[in-house]
Amino acid sequence: xxxxLTAAAVRAAAAEVADPQRAVDLARFFQVRPGGYGEGDEFIxxxxxxxxxxxxxxxxxxxxxxxxxxxxxxxxxxLIALFLLRGEFxxxxxxxxxxxxxxxxxxxxxxxxxxxRGRVNNWDLVDSSADSVLGEFCRxxxxxxxxxxxxxxxxxxxxxxxxxxTFAHIKNGDASALLAVAPLxxxxxxxxxxxxxxxMLRETGKRVDEQILLTYxxxxxxxxxxxxxxxxxxxxTPEERAYFRGLR
Numbered sequence: 151x152x153x154x155l156t157a158a159a160v161r162a163a164a165a166e167v168a169d170p171q172r173a174v175d176l177a178r179f180f181q182v183r184p185g186g187y188g189e190g191d192e193f194i195x196x197x198x199x200x201x202x203x204x205x206x207x208x209x210x211x212x213x214x215x216x217x218x219x220x221x222x223x224x225x226x227x228x229l230i231a232l233f234l235l236r237g238e239f240x241x242x243x244x245x246x247x248x249x250x251x252x253x254x255x256x257x258x259x260x261x262x263x264x265x266x267r268g269r270v271n272n273w274d275l276v277d278s279s280a281d282s283v284l285g286e287f288c289r290x291x292x293x294x295x296x297x298x299x300x301x302x303x304x305x306x307x308x309x310x311x312x313x314x315x316t317f318a319h320i321k322n323g324d325a326s327a328l329l330a331v332a333p334l335x336x337x338x339x340x341x342x343x344x345x346x347x348x349x350m351l352r353e354t355g356k357r358v359d360e361q362i363l364l365t366y367x368x369x370x371x372x373x374x375x376x377x378x379x380x381x382x383x384x385x386x387t388p389e390e391r392a393y394f395r396g397l398r
Contacts, residue, residue: 155211157218160234163204164226169195180225180272187306187342188225188272196226198274205233213238213260220264228269232279235261239283243290251291258287262296271307273342280311285318285327294327301331306340313346320350325358332366339375348381356385371397 153159173195180188211234219231239257242250261283264270270279288297301312313335316327328350335347355363363382371379371394379398383391 153207155208155215157215157222160204160208160211160215160219160230161222161224161227163207164194164196164201164224164230167196167200167204171195172197176225180274191225191272192223193225198229201226201230202233205230205237208234209237209241211238213256217260217264220260220269225272225275229275229278231264232261232270232275236279236282239287243286249290254287258283265300265308265311268307270311273310276307276310276314280314281317281321284311285315288315288327289318289322289324294330297327298330298334301334306342309335309338309343310346313343313350316350317353320353320357323358325354325362328354329362329366332370336370336374336378341377344375344377345381348378348384351378351382352384355382367394367397371395374398 153163173193176193176195177188177191180186180191180193182188182191182193216231216234216238219227219234222228222231235257239254239261242254242257261270261279270276284296284300288294297312297315299312300308300315303309303312313328313331316331319325319327332347332351335343338344351363351366354366367374367379367382374382376398379394383394386394
C-alpha cells in the first residue's frame with residue numbers, strides 16, 4: 151500500500167531518520183542563536199537528500215496537508231513541504247494541451263501565503279522554491295508585479311524571494327526581471343540580499359548575455375555593496391575584477 155498522504159505521516163517519516171547531533175550542527179549553521187537570521191528556528195537533524203526522498207514518497211498530497219507542514223516550527227518539515235509544493239506545482243505544468251492553471255494557481259497562492267506569514271524564513275527555504283514556483287508561474291503567465299512587490303518589501307525573506315524568483319527568467323535567457331528588481335535591492339547591505347543580487351547578476355552573465363552583466367556593472371559597481379559585487383564578478387578575469395572593484 152502507498153504512504154498515507156498526510157502531514158502527520160510526513161512528520162513521522164522525518165522522525166524516523168532524525169539525528170539529534172546533526173540537529174545541533176544545523177542550528178548552529180543556520181544561526182538560530184539570538185540575533186541570528188534563523189533565531190528561534192527548530193531542527194531535528196535531516197540532510198537535504200533525506201528530505202527530498204521523503205517528499206518523493208508523498209507525491210499527490212493535497213494543499214491542506216502541505217499547509218499544515220508549512221505551519222510546523224520544525225525547519226525540515228517546512229523544507230519538505232516546499233519540496234512537495236514545488237513538485238505538485240510542476241506536475242500541473244507537465245506537457246499537455248493546456249496546463250492546469252487553476253490548480254497551479256492554488257499552489258502558488260499557498261506559497262505566497264506561507265511567505266506572507268513568515269513560514270519561508272531562511273535562505274535554503276527561499277532558494278529551493280522562489281524561482282521554481284513563484285518565478286516560473288510569473289514567467290509563464292506573464293507579469294512581474296508580484297515579484298517586484300516582494301523585492302520592494304523591507305522584510306529580509308520576502309525581499310530575497312523577489313530576487314531569487316528572477317532566476318526562472320534568467321534560466322530561460324531573459325534578464326528583464328532581474329534588471330527590474332535590481333534597483334529595488336541594490337542599496338540593501340544585508341548579507342543575504344547582497345549575495346542573492348550578486349548571484350543573479352553572475353548567472354545573467356553566464357546564462358543570458360555577459361554584455362548585460364558588464365553594462366550593469368559599469369553603471370552600478372560604484373554604488374554596489376562589496377559582497378554583491380564580489381559575487382557578480384566571481385567568474386570574470388582578474389583584470390576585470392580589479393577594474394570593477396576600482397570603480398567603488
